[in-house]
Amino acid sequence: KKKYDVFSAILLSGAMAVMFFTTYVGYSHYHFYSAPVAFVIMAFFTGFTVFAAHIYNYEVIALIGLIGGYTIPPLLSTGSGEIQYMFGFMLILNLGVLVLSFKKYWKFVNHVAFALSWLIFAVWMASSYKPEIYFGRTMFFSTAFYLVFYLSFISYKIFRNKSFSAWDVILVLSNSLIYFGIGYNAMSNKYYEQYQGLFCVVN
Numbered sequence: 001k002k003k004y005d006v007f008s009a010i011l012l013s014g015a016m017a018v019m020f021f022t023t024y025v026g027y028s029h030y031h032f033y034s035a036p037v038a039f040v041i042m043a044f045f046t047g048f049t050v051f052a053a054h055i056y057n058y059e060v061i062a063l064i065g066l067i068g069g070y071t072i073p074p075l076l077s078t079g080s081g082e083i084q085y086m087f088g089f090m091l092i093l094n095l096g097v098l099v100l101s102f103k104k105y106w107k108f109v110n111h112v113a114f115a116l117s118w119l120i121f122a123v124w125m126a127s128s129y130k131p132e133i134y135f136g137r138t139m140f141f142s143t144a145f146y147l148v149f150y151l152s153f154i155s156y157k158i159f160r161n162k163s164f165s166a167w168d169v170i171l172v173l174s175n176s177l178i179y180f181g182i183g184y185n186a187m188s189n190k191y192y193e194q195y196q197g198l199f200c201v202v203n
């Protein structure tokens with residue numbers, strides 16, 4: 001690390017991406033351990049990655065080690081319909097990004113996490129959402145994602161007493177609009193359409 005600081009950081013971030021990958025494969029394809037065990041392992045790796053990114057002070061560690069993990073669940077989905085594991089894994093990663101948002105102001109990591117999370121969520125809804133099966137879990141995870149990104153966009157500016165730029169406001173509003181669109185669409189069916197008005201008022 002002392003002589004090859006950047007190279008060391010890249011090796012570390014790549015190694016963490018591999019650890020996320022092997023943990024997820026060990027659970028989803030080989031069933032070496034249960035879902036709770038997999039989440040505990042991933043939560044530990046996320047915590048370590050956040051710690052390493054903070055110590056190294058390199059955004060690339062967070063970018064490769066954390067954001068790289070977003071591609072794992074959709075690529076390795078078993079089609080079982082147990083979406084709580086896929087979105088739970090993504091929520092762990094998002095919480096890691098939130099912690100970094102309190103400590104650093106790494107815009108690229110934040111923006112990539114934001115874009116990938118909502119993109120994966122929207123693609124899943126367009127292709128697989130069934131209100132009679134997934135409504136509760138859809139609303140839980142979309143609300144959790146919304147709150148995590150809302151806090152990540154405003155936390156650094158508020159705690160460091162920084163002014164908000166026009167781009168910051170756009171991000172906060174776009175997060176709210178995406179969440180509103182997903183929630184309203186989730187209720188656009190015979191099962192839950194009577195709650196759409198209430199959802200609008202709450203938003």
